[in-house]
Amino acid sequence: QVQLQESGPGLVKPSQTLSLTCIVSGGSINTAGFYWSWIRQLPGKGLEWIGYIYYSGKTAYNPSLKSRLTISLDKSKNQFSLDLTSVTAADTAVYFCARDVVGGTYDAFDIWGQGTMATVSS
Amino acid sequence: SSELTQDPAVSVALGQTVRITCQGDSLRNNYASWYQQKPGRAPVLVMYGKHNRPSGIPDRFSGSNSGNTAYLTITGPQAEDEADYHCNSRDSSGSHVVFGGGTKLTVL
Numbered sequence: 001q002v003q004l005q006e007s008g009p010g011l012v013k014p015s016q017t018l019s020l021t022c023i024v025s026g027g028s029i030n031t032a033g034f035y036w037s038w039i040r041q042l043p044g045k046g047l048e049w050i051g052y053i054y055y056s057g058k059t060a061y062n063p064s065l066k067s068r069l070t071i072s073l074d075k076s077k078n079q080f081s082l083d084l085t086s087v088t089a090a091d092t093a094v095y096f097c098a099r100d101v102v103g104g105t106y107d108a109f110d111i112w113g114q115g116t117m118a119t120v121s122s
Numbered sequence: 123s124s125e126l127t128q129d130p131a132v133s134v135a136l137g138q139t140v141r142i143t144c145q146g147d148s149l150r151n152n153y154a155s156w157y158q159q160k161p162g163r164a165p166v167l168v169m170y171g172k173h174n175r176p177s178g179i180p181d182r183f184s185g186s187n188s189g190n191t192a193y194l195t196i197t198g199p200q201a202e203d204e205a206d207y208h209c210n211s212r213d214s215s216g217s218h219v220v221f222g223g224g225t226k227l228t229v230l
Contacts, residue, residue, distance in 0.1 A: 108170035
């Protein structure tokens, strides 16, 4: 049973970098057919797709975040990470990592981490 | 702004049937996936693809599509189905994932 677990600092200062890691257990991240993804939810709002990385290293990012965003993969540790630079209060959110099953005509996020709250404040 | 539109709130009487909609041009070429989210919890996938229901999801949940609209139907909703429901698909370019704004379902 694949499980995902986010980790990272709960509090980040404005203009600094938010770094989060998602540890994958119960299965290998080095597997075709899945996009390893980050999704966030601003307080009281809907879900926002941040981006994903494939086992080959291919990435796709939300255009609104692309200039500040890097998603990377560490196969040796079976984990993937998010770095979001120059954060502001508008980046305060619950951040989820999730597995996206690539179906050709659909994206289905079938496994989610529990989510981690990241607050941007001085 | 999202390329997928959902009604912010829908209510249904216990045992009746409710249909939650997700509208967007990309749905003409892609299927929506649907998620149930309860307060303080991560979303749970309830429908995806043309008619796929993950293991463990009750069969009162079903999905359908027509033109640029995807539908999540709950037949005979139970009190525990009260939650937020989110849809996702691709954007018009096909290169990025997008979510709808979510629908808060109240079971009366």
